[in-house]
Amino acid sequence: MFGKLKEKLKAWAGKISQSNEEESASEEPTGEKEIEEELKKKISEKESKKIEKWKKDESPKEKLTRDEKESVKSNEQIRAEVMPFPNDVQKSADEQDEKKEKKSIFRSIFSGKRVISSDEFKEYSEDLEMILIENNVALEVAEKVIAELETKIVGKEIEKKDLEETIKEYLKEILTEVLVKPFDIVKEIEEKKSPYVVLFCGINGAGKTTTIAKFADMLKRKKISSVMGAADTFRAASIEQLEKHGEKLGVAVISHEYGSDPASVGFDAVKYAEKNHLKAVLIDTAGRMHTAKNLLREMEKIKRVTNPDRVIFLGESITGNDSVDQVRAFDEAIGIDGIILSKADIDEKGGTALSVGYITKKPILFLGVGQEYKDLEPFDKEKFIGKLGFE
Numbered sequence: 001m002f003g004k005l006k007e008k009l010k011a012w013a014g015k016i017s018q019s020n021e022e023e024s025a026s027e028e029p030t031g032e033k034e035i036e037e038e039l040k041k042k043i044s045e046k047e048s049k050k051i052e053k054w055k056k057d058e059s060p061k062e063k064l065t066r067d068e069k070e071s072v073k074s075n076e077q078i079r080a081e082v083m084p085f086p087n088d089v090q091k092s093a094d095e096q097d098e099k100k101e102k103k104s105i106f107r108s109i110f111s112g113k114r115v116i117s118s119d120e121f122k123e124y125s126e127d128l129e130m131i132l133i134e135n136n137v138a139l140e141v142a143e144k145v146i147a148e149l150e151t152k153i154v155g156k157e158i159e160k161k162d163l164e165e166t167i168k169e170y171l172k173e174i175l176t177e178v179l180v181k182p183f184d185i186v187k188e189i190e191e192k193k194s195p196y197v198v199l200f201c202g203i204n205g206a207g208k209t210t211t212i213a214k215f216a217d218m219l220k221r222k223k224i225s226s227v228m229g230a231a232d233t234f235r236a237a238s239i240e241q242l243e244k245h246g247e248k249l250g251v252a253v254i255s256h257e258y259g260s261d262p263a264s265v266g267f268d269a270v271k272y273a274e275k276n277h278l279k280a281v282l283i284d285t286a287g288r289m290h291t292a293k294n295l296l297r298e299m300e301k302i303k304r305v306t307n308p309d310r311v312i313f314l315g316e317s318i319t320g321n322d323s324v325d326q327v328r329a330f331d332e333a334i335g336i337d338g339i340i341l342s343k344a345d346i347d348e349k350g351g352t353a354l355s356v357g358y359i360t361k362k363p364i365l366f367l368g369v370g371q372e373y374k375d376l377e378p379f380d381k382e383k384f385i386g387k388l389g390f391e
């Protein structure tokens with residue numbers, strides 16, 4: 001799961017820190033010329049100190065003579081004191097080794113912190129934006145991530161050796177903030193005295209019917225009773241599909257004929273649960289087209305009639321921007337409380353979760369991770385971010 005985005009983000013963080021390593025290395029006085037400059041600076045400091053001392057001296061004898069001046073300028077001597085390696089570059093292996101050692105001393109003096117400029121960041125952030133967008137992160141979410149990262153790193157002093165880790169840490173923080181913490185729906189069901197109604201919405205093929213069956217199974221394993229309402233009265237075989245799950249799971253299914261009013265199916269399911277003291281009512285719905293006004297109107301009516309405790313949007317994690325458009329349409333029309341993303345098992349990218357979560361500011365509650373009943377995983381923000389490569 002999500003291997004692609006993980007790899008790309010890792011590589012990106014590595015790239016930006018590597019480039020800084022190269023640039024900062026060129027600032028260190030590692031070359032022959034720079035070392036020479038550094039020596040000159042030290043030599044002239046020594047010289048002026050000596051001259052100052054002589055100037056202070058009252059005895060004329062001791063005054064600075066031409067010869068003495070000459071001797072002061074005998075830089076070779078001072079060079080030997082300050083940095084005893086030869087002026088003429090000898091090519092012998094020993095001398096090369098010695099030089100390397102000297103250079104590394106200089107490097108350790110000059111290494112340390114690094115500041116990333118705004119221009120430098122912009123150059124790399126274009127790459128980051130592409131990586132995010134290619135991996136199903138919606139443009140506005142990618143832009144937000146980049147803007148936040150920019151405020152965190154541009155102009156700040158960061159230890160060079162920690163740069164890659166620091167960037168990764170910041171990205172982790174930002175992505176964690178993008179996602180809303182999920183509420184505990186199972187606990188809510190357990191605690192409610194009357195039947196707890198969950199209305200599932202989403203377009204055809206998103207995985208609603210399968211997920212409702214998984215959900216009923218999960219509740220059953222926790223000894224929580226439920227009933228499923230087959231309120232998708234439109235799609236061929238949808239009622240039979242849910243009834244088959246009901247039989248397998250030993251969970252009751254309320255259904256009417258095809259073409260009947262979905263709201264009345266939902267209503268009957270709630271009545272059935274009240275009468276039989278069941279804890280949860282799980283209502284399946286049709287999802288012809290998320291843009292079709294009549295579907296959304298139909299959903300509004302089901303919502304009004306069944307008065308759900310939670311409306312859950314079902315989206316596919318593999319569809320990226322389509323899921324973003326869908327979740328927005330359903331949220332605007334009926335208001336959703338949470339999200340379940342199916343097919344995470346076949347999603348290499350991972351960006352849809354970030355997008356739908358950020359766009360709606362609603363939590364992702366579960367991920368569908370396969371076609372079996374057990375394949376419904378509670379969504380764990382930290383674990384998800386970890387899977388994106390930020391353990």
Ligand SMILES: Nc1nc2c(ncn2[C@@H]2O[C@H](COP(=O)(O)OP(=O)(O)O)[C@@H](O)[C@H]2O)c(=O)[nH]1
Binds near residue numbers: 202287342369371
């Ligand atoms: N791999 C995988 N397939 C899934 C998952 N959830 C649902 N499906 C499959 O997606 C297809 C459509 O599911 P369905 O429940 O009928 O969608 P609905 O039209 O929204 O009710 C079916 O073939 C399911 O088996 C999942 O988490 N992983």
Ligand SMILES: [Mg+2]
Binds near residue numbers: 208209210232238284
């Ligand atoms: Mg269905």
